[in-house]
Amino acid sequence: MTETETSARAVAQLADEVHWVLKWPDNPTWRDRLRRWAFPEAYFFDRRAAPPKSWVDRPAGAFERTGWRIRAAYVGCDLAFEVEYVICELCGTGWVESPYTSHDYERCGLATAGLRSLCRAYLGVEWHTAGGHFREAKQFWDSVGANVPGAYTRQEMCGHVEA
Ligand SMILES: [Zn+2]
Secondary structure: OOHHHHHHHHHHHOOOOEEEEOOOOOOOOHHHHHHHHHOHHHOOOOHHHOOOEEEEEEEOOOOOOOOOEEEEEEEOOEEEEEEEEEEEOOOOEEEEEEEEEOHHHOOOOHHHHHHHHHHHHOOOOEEEEOOOOOHHHHHHHHHHOOOOOOOOEEOOOOOOOOO
């Protein structure tokens, strides 16, 4: 096993320890904006200050879907894995899209660990995907969906979240 794989497996084991949860609210008030202006470090995500291996949970950025969040694993400064998700409280559904594992960190269990940590963080939620399932993707979702409520089966996205 390479050093990279070993590190990635160690990160997978930390999936429930999210070090950075940047709580930039969905509807920021002027106070939030003021606080960010006064204390930018509270909201600015600085990879260089991060521990060598970590999980991050952050709101989607300006060019991403509103209301969605990103859960990501870093090995050093490398993005090893990330997935987009949003919880619809009205439907009790968690939507996950676009899981991405960096080539160097494939087959280290990061995707499974990350998705499992979301299940544990949002109990009672059924998990689905809305994206087109390509053949490879279907295999992926089938394998990570075992014992997961909803099993990441494909569904028409509800109208409460940005598609
Ligand atoms: Zn909904």
